[in-house]
Structure formats: structure tokens, C-alpha cells
Amino acid sequence: QDVLRRNDHLAQHNREWLSRRGLVAVNFVSSPGSGKTSLLENVIRRDEGRGRIAVIQGDQATDRDAERVRAAGARAVQLNTGTGCHLDAQMVARALEELAPEPGTLVAIENIGNLVCPALFDLGEQARLALMSVPEGADKPLKYPYMFRGASLVVLNKIDLLPHVEFDVGFFRDCLRQVNPDVSCLEVSATRGDGLSELMEWLAALCAPAS
Amino acid sequence: QDVLRRNDHLAQHNREWLSRRGLVAVNFVSSPGSGKTSLLENVIRRDEGRGRIAVIQGDQATDRDAERVRAAGARAVQLNTGTGCHLDAQMVARALEELAPEPGTLVAIENIGNLVCPALFDLGEQARLALMSVPEGADKPLKYPYMFRGASLVVLNKIDLLPHVEFDVGFFRDCLRQVNPDVSCLEVSATRGDGLSELMEWLAALCAPAS
Ligand SMILES: Nc1nc2c(ncn2[C@@H]2O[C@H](COP(=O)(O)OP(=O)(O)OP(=O)(O)O)[C@@H](O)[C@H]2O)c(=O)[nH]1
Numbered sequence: 001q002d003v004l005r006r007n008d009h010l011a012q013h014n015r016e017w018l019s020r021r022g023l024v025a026v027n028f029v030s031s032p033g034s035g036k037t038s039l040l041e042n043v044i045r046r047d048e049g050r051g052r053i054a055v056i057q058g059d060q061a062t063d064r065d066a067e068r069v070r071a072a073g074a075r076a077v078q079l080n081t082g083t084g085c086h087l088d089a090q091m092v093a094r095a096l097e098e099l100a101p102e103p104g105t106l107v108a109i110e111n112i113g114n115l116v117c118p119a120l121f122d123l124g125e126q127a128r129l130a131l132m133s134v135p136e137g138a139d140k141p142l143k144y145p146y147m148f149r150g151a152s153l154v155v156l157n158k159i160d161l162l163p164h165v166e167f168d169v170g171f172f173r174d175c176l177r178q179v180n181p182d183v184s185c186l187e188v189s190a191t192r193g194d195g196l197s198e199l200m201e202w203l204a205a206l207c208a209p210a211s
Numbered sequence: 212q213d214v215l216r217r218n219d220h221l222a223q224h225n226r227e228w229l230s231r232r233g234l235v236a237v238n239f240v241s242s243p244g245s246g247k248t249s250l251l252e253n254v255i256r257r258d259e260g261r262g263r264i265a266v267i268q269g270d271q272a273t274d275r276d277a278e279r280v281r282a283a284g285a286r287a288v289q290l291n292t293g294t295g296c297h298l299d300a301q302m303v304a305r306a307l308e309e310l311a312p313e314p315g316t317l318v319a320i321e322n323i324g325n326l327v328c329p330a331l332f333d334l335g336e337q338a339r340l341a342l343m344s345v346p347e348g349a350d351k352p353l354k355y356p357y358m359f360r361g362a363s364l365v366v367l368n369k370i371d372l373l374p375h376v377e378f379d380v381g382f383f384r385d386c387l388r389q390v391n392p393d394v395s396c397l398e399v400s401a402t403r404g405d406g407l408s409e410l411m412e413w414l415a416a417l418c419a420p421a422s
């Protein structure tokens with residue numbers, strides 16, 4: 001409990017650091033391989049080099065995701081946690097100093113692929129985007145409720161695979177409503193492009209008051 | 212560190228408890244939705260009611276997976292961890308008492324869907340089966356190395372989806388070889404049935420010395 005209280009305190013520091021500079025941070029969380037990086041690659045490419053997005057990448061190991069994001073056109077800082085299962089506010093504070101984003105930038109924080117632990121660690125973000133993918137199965141909001149309950153937006157990714165798997169979108173939305181009746185849910189395909197303009201609008205609306 | 216040392220001590224107790232009774236336990240680990248329960252349902256159905264498999268189910272919430280396993284024909288004890296991100300040896304010790312499996316039974320422990328934390332917690336199992344699914348992407352062994360490094364067997368599930376996603380099986384095997392050169396890897400489809408007889412053989416060989 002002490003760990004969480006200390007983390008919440010540092011998260012508040014991050015939030016103040018960000019709002020003093022006119023910056024908005026979004027914490028992207030999901031299971032491993034749901035498509036966080038693919039989504040970011042797409043969003044960055046649609047920003048067409050205006051440099052309005054910078055990324056903090058969290059992984060146990062490698063800088064593969066930071067490299068993918070840099071290749072798409074955004075600056076990225078890679079955090080490696082080793083056996084650690086989530087990013088925390090202290091790591092993000094150090095990464096923000098290193099990233100030193102320009103005012104008006106959207107700071108996307110891609111958390112460790114983990115549908116459990118990151119739900120407990122506030123990073124100082126203004127919003128938490130929980131991504132889930134169709135192949136994982138429609139019952140996940142019921143089985144991993146804490147992550148979905150704390151989400152500002154839920155994105156259902158890989159809808160291009162709906163014809164090839166058993167996934168009942170209505171049942172998924174029912175499950176989601178049971179754990180978080182207020183959250184909206186966007187259906188997208190990061191590889192095919194479906195739903196990405198709605199996602200861009202949601203991100204732009206988030207940044208609007210800050211600029 | 213104390214937590215891990217205490218857990219290892221209890222895990223050793225579990226291992227002795229199991230071997231005194233001629234029981235073999237396998238710890239099934241994966242990301243959320245990789246197909247652990249689907250695989251168990253299939254394995255249980257192929258056992259044709261001989262009752263040689265009993266299951267300890269680990270989830271944050273619900274008993275949905277225990278219900279699926281019971282419907283397939285095996286006894287199951289459901290453990291709910293709340294915000295907890297992994298099963299530990301103490302939980303498993305209590306579940307073993309409750310399950311009271313007959314000698315010669317294979318005890319399948321389905322861990323919380325999480326590719327990170329369960330890698331650190333020995334449950335007293337004889338083998339750890341790490342499942343990964345095609346839609347998650349081929350780079351996961353490099354990005355989540357601890358789980359793959361500690362695996363006795365790696366199972367690549369959902370190979371029926373290979374025609375519909377970008378997944379290079381050769382690259383996946385290269386990544387796996389880099390973090391665990393000794394582990395073998397079975398390619399299966401829990402819903403279509405591919406590779407399941409090899410999996411049954413691997414499980415039977417594990418149980419053979421115990422009976
Ligand atoms: N069919 C399909 N595949 C997708 C989609 N989005 C991502 N993928 C694939 O899913 C796999 C994982 O994507 P990533 O973007 O690496 O996922 P991630 O959530 O960033 O993964 P980690 O950071 O390792 O946890 C890759 O093989 C992608 O090509 C999609 O919309 N449809």
C-alpha cells in the first residue's frame with residue numbers, strides 16, 4: 001500500500017509538470033500484442049510530420065517498439081523494466097525530463113503489455129486508453145475488470161479478424177457495460193485503418209483545452 | 212525478495228505433497244486470451260471421462276473458466292485473486308487440499324492471463340507450459356523473455372489464423388531460440404484440433420514416471 005501511495009504522490013507531480021507545459025499524456029494499456037504500437041504507428045503517420053506526438057515506450061526488454069515509433073516519425077524514449085510488470089510515475093518522470101516535449105505535444109505512454117498490474121499505477125496521465133483485440137475473446141472485461149473500470153476510452157482492435165474468429169461484439173459490449181457503464185468504445189483495425197479517424201478526433205479533443 | 216524466497220519455500224512443499232501422492236502438476240501460463248482454457252477443454256474432452264485431469268483455475272474475477280472446464284468433464288477449483296496478478300504457492304497449496312486429486316491425476320493449473328508476473332512465482336509444478344497465440348505477434352519471446360526462458364514447453368496456438376495475420380513462424384522460432392535455445396515448441400490450433408495429439412503425448416510422457 002505504501003508503494004501505491006508514494007506512486008500516487010509522484011503521479012500528481014507529473015500531472016502538474018505536464019499541465020504547466022501545456023502537455024497532455026495518454027497511458028496506452030493492453031495485453032501483450034493487442035496492437036498498441038501498431039495503433040501509435042498509424043496515429044503518428046496521420047500526423048504527417050507535424051511533430052505533435054512524442055512517445056514513452058515501456059517494455060521488459062528490447063527497444064523494438066521505440067524503433068517502430070521512430071520509423072513512423074515521432075521521437076521516443078524507451079524504458080526497460082526487466083522483470084518489472086508495469087511503468088510507474090517515477091520512471092515516467094525521468095522519461096519526461098529526457099523527452100522534453102514541446103508545448104502542445106501529445107505524450108503517448110505505451111505501458112508494458114499487461115492487463116493486470118498497470119491498472120493500479122497512475123502515471124500522471126490525463127487519460128487511460130485500454131486496448132483490447134478481437135482474438136483475445138469477448139469475456140475479458142469481466143475477467144480483468146480493474147483495467148476496464150479505470151479506462152477513459154476502450155478501443156477494440158483487429159476488427160478485420162471478426163470473420164475468422166468467434167467474437168460476439170454485442171456480448172463484449174455487454175461485458176464492458178457491466179464493469180464500466182460510462183466508457184465509450186471505438187472499434188478499429190490498426191492494420192486496415194478502420195475507425196482511426198474517430199480515434200484521432202478523440203485524441204485531438206483531449207489536447208484541445210491544453211493548447 | 213523476501214516474498215519470492217517464502218514462495219519458493221512453499222513451492223517446494225507443494226512439490227513434495229504432489230510427488231508423495233503420485234501427482235504431476237503443470238502450470239499453464241500465457242497472455243490473456245491466448246487459449247489456455249480452450250486448450251484444456253480439448254485435452255479434457257480427449258481424456259474421455261477417465262478423470263485423469265483435474266484443474267486449478269486462476270483469475271482476477273469470475274468462475275467462467277472453471278465452469279467451462281467442468282462442462283468439458285473435469286473437476287475444477289476456481290481461485291479469484293482480485294487485483295492480484297499471479298497465482299502463488301500458498302494459493303495453490305490450499306486449492307490442492309480442496310481438489311484432493313486421485314493418485315495418477317494430472318493437475319493442470321491455469322494461471323492468471325499475464326506474460327510477466329507468473330514467471331517469478333514457482334507453484335511447485337513439475338513443468339511450465341507457456342502458450343502464445345499467433346495474433347499476438349512473433350516478437351513476444353524477445354519482449355517478454357523471462358516467461359519464455361522459464362518454460363518447459365512452448366505452445367504456439369491459433370495457427371488456423373496464420374493465413375489472416377502477418378506472423379512469420381520462422382522469425383518466431385528464431386526469437387524463441389534466442390531466449391531459450393533448449394525448449395521445444397508445438398504448433399497447435401485449440402479450436403481446429405491441429406497438434407493436439409502431440410500435446411497429449413507430451414502430457415502423458417510427463418505423467419508416466421509418476422504412475
Ligand atoms: N489483423 C490485425 N493484426 C493487427 C492489428 N493491429 C496489430 N496487429 C498485429 O498484432 C501484432 C502485435 O501488434 P503490436 O502493435 O506489436 O502490439 P503491442 O500491443 O504493441 O504489443 P506489445 O507492445 O509487445 O505488448 C502484430 O503482429 C501486428 O501486426 C489489426 O488491427 N489487425
Ligand SMILES: Nc1nc2c(ncn2[C@@H]2O[C@H](COP(=O)(O)OP(=O)(O)OP(=O)(O)O)[C@@H](O)[C@H]2O)c(=O)[nH]1
Binds near residue numbers: 165166
Ligand atoms: N481462431 C482460434 N481461436 C482460438 C483458438 N484457441 C482459443 N481461441 C479463442 O481465443 C479466445 C480466448 O480463448 P480462451 O481459451 O478463453 O483463452 P485463455 O487464455 O483461457 O484466456 P484467459 O483465461 O481469459 O486469460 C476465445 O474466443 C477462443 O475461442 C484457436 O486455436 N484458434
Ligand SMILES: [Mg+2]
Binds near residue numbers: 036038110
Ligand atoms: Mg508494443
Ligand SMILES: [Mg+2]
Binds near residue numbers: 247248249276321
Ligand atoms: Mg482461461
